Structure formats: structure tokens, C-alpha cells
Amino acid sequence: MFSKSFFVSLFVVALSSQAYAHAAIAPALGVKGTPARSDVQRPATGKECGNVNVAQTLDTSTPIVANGNSFTATITNFNGGKDGSREVTNLQVDASGAGKTFVKGTVTTNGDAAPATTGSQQIVGSLPAGTKCTGGKSGNLCLVSLTTAGGFGNCVVVQQGAAGATGAAAAGAAAAPAASASTAAKPATNKAAAKGAKKGGKKGGKKAGKNAAKNANKQTAARSWASRRNVRLA
Known part of the structure; x- marks a missing residue:
């Protein structure tokens, strides 16, 4: 026992x-x-x-x-x-x-x-x-x-929530510069286009003026020739 x-x-x-x-x-x-x-x-x-x-x-x-x-x-x-x-x-x-x-x-x-x-x-x-x-x-x-x-x-x-908050902050920081760059690029593009148009307009206007003067000189010469020869121009 x-x-x-x-x-x-x-x-x-x-x-x-x-x-x-x-x-x-x-x-x-x-x-x-x-x-x-x-x-x-x-x-x-x-x-x-x-x-x-x-x-x-x-x-x-x-x-x-x-x-x-x-x-x-x-x-x-x-x-x-x-x-x-x-x-x-x-x-x-x-x-x-x-x-x-x-x-x-x-x-x-x-x-x-x-x-x-x-x-x-x-x-x-x-x-x-x-x-x-x-x-x-x-x-x-x-x-x-x-x-x-x-x-x-x-x-x-x-x-x-720590990881999520960090990730959201990082994503926001990365997105902000991209948005700013896009916004900044738009006025720059518009400004460049306006400058180009102005430059093109000046160039076109100058060329048109030269053509008009040339045509006027041709017409004057034609009238002088016709007057000397008693020819009636249309």
C-alpha cells in the first residue's frame, strides 16, 4: 500500500x-x-x-x-x-x-x-x-x-494605422509635385504658343507687305507702258 x-x-x-x-x-x-x-x-x-x-x-x-x-x-x-x-x-x-x-x-x-x-x-x-x-x-x-x-x-x-498613415503621406507628397509641375507647364505652353503666333504673325505680315508692294510696282509699270503706247488696260 x-x-x-x-x-x-x-x-x-x-x-x-x-x-x-x-x-x-x-x-x-x-x-x-x-x-x-x-x-x-x-x-x-x-x-x-x-x-x-x-x-x-x-x-x-x-x-x-x-x-x-x-x-x-x-x-x-x-x-x-x-x-x-x-x-x-x-x-x-x-x-x-x-x-x-x-x-x-x-x-x-x-x-x-x-x-x-x-x-x-x-x-x-x-x-x-x-x-x-x-x-x-x-x-x-x-x-x-x-x-x-x-x-x-x-x-x-x-x-x-501607422503603416497606412505613412503610406498615405508619402503618396500625397509624391503626387503634389507632379500636380504642380502639370499646372506650371500649362501656362508655359500657352505662353510659348502665343509667342510663336506673334512671331509668325509678324513674319507673315512682313511677307504680305512685300508682296503687296511688289504687285503695286508691277501695276504702276504696266500703266506707264500702256500710257506710252495708248493701250487701254482692263
Whole structure:
């Protein structure tokens, strides 16, 4: 028969193995650099970011810049098996960044459910359609809570709109000079045309004057010849 102390020891070992079964998603809220085992949280309803103070860490954490509604993070497990799962089974999004109102997001590219060894993978998540991030001092941060199949995880900060705003500004800057050049070219073209017409008009007028004088001289000479010979001109 097994003694009571044996079962107590077995329970302690089980708890210890569970305590070392972790996975963290980077860049993690409130963590500088790569998260360690001690940075792993246990997200739950009402504590979606675990024990991390959201108000104090939202603006100081490294954000993930979203591509549209999509964002990519790195998940690392600290031991294998289901408890060290790299599969995210619950993704929640708080558009206000306050950590109080979360709605369900989507995982579009997931990690291994029960990896045999430790390691890292990239996962891709998606904010709900129509999400507008309004958190942080910049007013464009979302808070995202991620929980693995093993029950571990943490929050990450997702920054929305930075790439789009930069692209729009660059496109506007590129288009503005082209428009100005086009506008400037039009008066220049009209001015050149007017100058050409004026020059052509002067040249044409001078030639016409020469022809008229030549014709007049011919007529005068003809009349003089006819007068001398008593010939009547038509």
C-alpha cells in the first residue's frame, strides 16, 4: 500500500511540473526584450493580462504594428507537451487599450498544439472586422490577450494605422509635385504658343507687305507702258 506521504510527494511533483509548463507570446505586455519563463501569465476572465498592470505598461511596451487587421507575434514554449503548447486557443481584443472590455478575435496561423521540444513559432492573429484601436497616448493602440491550449499566455500591444498613415503621406507628397509641375507647364505652353503666333504673325505680315508692294510696282509699270503706247488696260 502507498503511504499518505507518497501521495503528497506525487502531488507536489505534479504541481512542480505544471509550474514549469509555460509559453509566452512576444513582444509581451510589460516585458523588455524577450520574455522569460517568469513573465508567463495565466489569462482569465477579468484578468485577461494576468497580473500585469495595463495602465502602467501599455505605452511603454513594444507594439506590434498591424497590417490592416492582421498582426504577427512570436510564441515560445519553455517545455514540451500540451502544457507547453504553442497553440493559441483564445484571442481577445480590447480596442480601448484599457484592459476592461474584450471581444473575440481570430487566430489565422497557429502554433503546435503539443510540441515535443522547446522552441519558437510565429503566429498570426486578426482583429475583428471594423476594429478601431484608440488606446494609449498615440490613440491607436489595441490590447490583445492570448491564451494557449495549456492555459498560459499574456497580452501584447497592437498598433493600428501607422503603416497606412505613412503610406498615405508619402503618396500625397509624391503626387503634389507632379500636380504642380502639370499646372506650371500649362501656362508655359500657352505662353510659348502665343509667342510663336506673334512671331509668325509678324513674319507673315512682313511677307504680305512685300508682296503687296511688289504687285503695286508691277501695276504702276504696266500703266506707264500702256500710257506710252495708248493701250487701254482692263
